[in-house]
Amino acid sequence: MDGTARGPKVVAARSLVEAAYETIRHDILTGDLAPGTKLRFEMLRARYGVGASTLREALTRLVGEALVTSEEQRGFRVAPISIEDFADLTRTRRLIEVEALRQSIVFGDDLWEAGLVAAFHRLSKVEEKLPDAPERQQDEFEERNRDFHRALIAACPSRWLKHMHAILFQQSERYRRIALCDRTVPRDVHTEHKAVLEAALARDVDLACRLEGEHIERTLEVLNELVASKALPLRS
Amino acid sequence: MDGTARGPKVVAARSLVEAAYETIRHDILTGDLAPGTKLRFEMLRARYGVGASTLREALTRLVGEALVTSEEQRGFRVAPISIEDFADLTRTRRLIEVEALRQSIVFGDDLWEAGLVAAFHRLSKVEEKLPDAPERQQDEFEERNRDFHRALIAACPSRWLKHMHAILFQQSERYRRIALCDRTVPRDVHTEHKAVLEAALARDVDLACRLEGEHIERTLEVLNELVASKALPLRS
DNA sequence: GTCAATAATAATTTCGAGATTTCAGAAAAG
DNA sequence: CTTTTCTGAAATCTCGAAATTATTATTGAC
Numbered sequence: 287m288d289g290t291a292r293g294p295k296v297v298a299a300r301s302l303v304e305a306a307y308e309t310i311r312h313d314i315l316t317g318d319l320a321p322g323t324k325l326r327f328e329m330l331r332a333r334y335g336v337g338a339s340t341l342r343e344a345l346t347r348l349v350g351e352a353l354v355t356s357e358e359q360r361g362f363r364v365a366p367i368s369i370e371d372f373a374d375l376t377r378t379r380r381l382i383e384v385e386a387l388r389q390s391i392v393f394g395d396d397l398w399e400a401g402l403v404a405a406f407h408r409l410s411k412v413e414e415k416l417p418d419a420p421e422r423q424q425d426e427f428e429e430r431n432r433d434f435h436r437a438l439i440a441a442c443p444s445r446w447l448k449h450m451h452a453i454l455f456q457q458s459e460r461y462r463r464i465a466l467c468d469r470t471v472p473r474d475v476h477t478e479h480k481a482v483l484e485a486a487l488a489r490d491v492d493l494a495c496r497l498e499g500e501h502i503e504r505t506l507e508v509l510n511e512l513v514a515s516k517a518l519p520l521r522s
Numbered sequence: 523m524d525g526t527a528r529g530p531k532v533v534a535a536r537s538l539v540e541a542a543y544e545t546i547r548h549d550i551l552t553g554d555l556a557p558g559t560k561l562r563f564e565m566l567r568a569r570y571g572v573g574a575s576t577l578r579e580a581l582t583r584l585v586g587e588a589l590v591t592s593e594e595q596r597g598f599r600v601a602p603i604s605i606e607d608f609a610d611l612t613r614t615r616r617l618i619e620v621e622a623l624r625q626s627i628v629f630g631d632d633l634w635e636a637g638l639v640a641a642f643h644r645l646s647k648v649e650e651k652l653p654d655a656p657e658r659q660q661d662e663f664e665e666r667n668r669d670f671h672r673a674l675i676a677a678c679p680s681r682w683l684k685h686m687h688a689i690l691f692q693q694s695e696r697y698r699r700i701a702l703c704d705r706t707v708p709r710d711v712h713t714e715h716k717a718v719l720e721a722a723l724a725r726d727v728d729l730a731c732r733l734e735g736e737h738i739e740r741t742l743e744v745l746n747e748l749v750a751s752k753a754l755p756l757r758s
Numbered sequence: 759g760t761c762a763a764t765a766a767t768a769a770t771t772t773c774g775a776g777a778t779t780t781c782a783g784a785a786a787a788g
Numbered sequence: 789c790t791t792t793t794c795t796g797a798a799a800t801c802t803c804g805a806a807a808t809t810a811t812t813a814t815t816g817a818c
Contacts, residue, residue, distance in 0.1 A: 374680050764813100
């Protein structure tokens with residue numbers, strides 16, 4: 287939300303709508319645009335330097351992804367967050383992602399394995415240097431983490447299941463960034479990822495699905511502890 | 523797709539974007555705008571009588587619901603349909619809807635039961651007179667059918683599960699309208715609905731979920747037969 | 759002082775012309 | 789004959805002012 291200078295947001299987009307969409311989305315996911323914030327057009331125009339119609343289209347897209355809410359004739363707001371919402375989100379994502387993983391392991395071929403190992407490797411690299419500068423690396427970590435989870439379910443033949451997963455996974459990024467930034471609750475994400483990877487490569491469907499489910503649930507547990515102990519607000 | 527005059531589409535919407543969105547969505551769901559159709563702005567402006575930016579916003583919303591596709595700098599198209607897509611859609615919807623129903627039956631109270639019975643009653647009324655004039659009644663049937671399926675899972679406490687369901691259910695409406703219009707394959711939808719209702723009211727979770735799953739799958743079977751026998755194209 | 763009606767202000771929503779990009783067909787080169 | 793380049797036409801994309809609608813402030817009546 288602050289206007290301090292940071293590195294120019296690198297957004298390779300062909301249309302202005304796309305660029306605005308990606309930048310605003312990023313600002314919402316990082317919390318730079320805080321949950322519940324009213325999104326006035328004058329403010330947005332000054333901030334992102336595009337016209338009203340262009341902004342409107344970008345915001346409409348974000349409404350479709352439930353990152354923004356809109357009320358007829360009353361404009362747009364950053365979608366609120368709450369621990370209850372994250373609990374619901376986590377359970378739903380678990381249902382979808384575990385089923386997708388199950389199918390992916392069954393259908394996955396050598397190419398899938400290769401992509402998976404590659405994604406894990408790249409994720410590991412950024413996980414190593416994550417403790418040094420948590421904030422700086424977060425964008426890269428999120429990207430690698432998303433790619434790894436995508437690679438896990440890449441061989442799932444259901445486009446719709448993967449589409450549902452994409453929506454839910456992006457939603458949870460808002461909460462994940464909060465949970466990962468704070469380091470009060472200790473957690474070894476790398477080991478969790480490694481365990482899932484090995485089970486998947488070993489084609490141990492049940493084990494992989496159980497580990498993946500627990501891995502997904504883990505972030506909720508961390509956030510629950512944070513809310514309980516540190517009185518983390520988590521309100522809109 | 524034709525420009526012939528038909529009854530004025532009754533759309534109670536506060537904003538023009540909303541009105542355009544609902545009208546276009548309806549035209550896509552009914553097939554009035556055929557799958558794969560290029561959506562040029564001049565054509566849409568003439569047809570729906572709103573400006574380019576307004577249309578753009580309405581279309582963007584439809585892209586979010588996967589009823590329209592967009593390619594950067596190349597405009598919008600009505601999303602294609604295929605029997606493979608419907609098979610995938612059906613399986614995914616079954617996973618979601620059955621899980622939502624399971625939770626709904628567990629959590630449902632008297633008010634839920636009342637709403638369910640009411641929705642079933644209204645659906646029955648339109649199911650009775652459906653054979654007389656299949657085309658005329660289809661809009662009303664779709665609305666009542668949607669309300670009934672919504673009522674079934676209304677007591678499910680997960681907002682996300684219900685959100686996922688809404689997306690998938692709307693998608694399947696396109697295919698359902700095709701399957702229900704054609705009457706070559708006999709089917710007693712009313713009896714299927716009644717069986718699910720009774721199992722749900724009896725709180726027989728497993729039976730209700732099994733019946734609901736079969737009910738969902740049934741439309742796919744019908745459409746599969748249609749494609750096989752009558753050489754129904756089902757391509758974009 | 760409270761409430762309702764009205765005016766002033768602020769924000770959202772809509773439009774259509776102009777900038778930019780893609781597409782289709784003809785002409786030229788290989 | 790095939791491929792490439794060019795050019796006009798057509799379509800998409802963008803902007804900012806104007807219209808519409810909400811919100812706030814003011815006034816007057818009870």
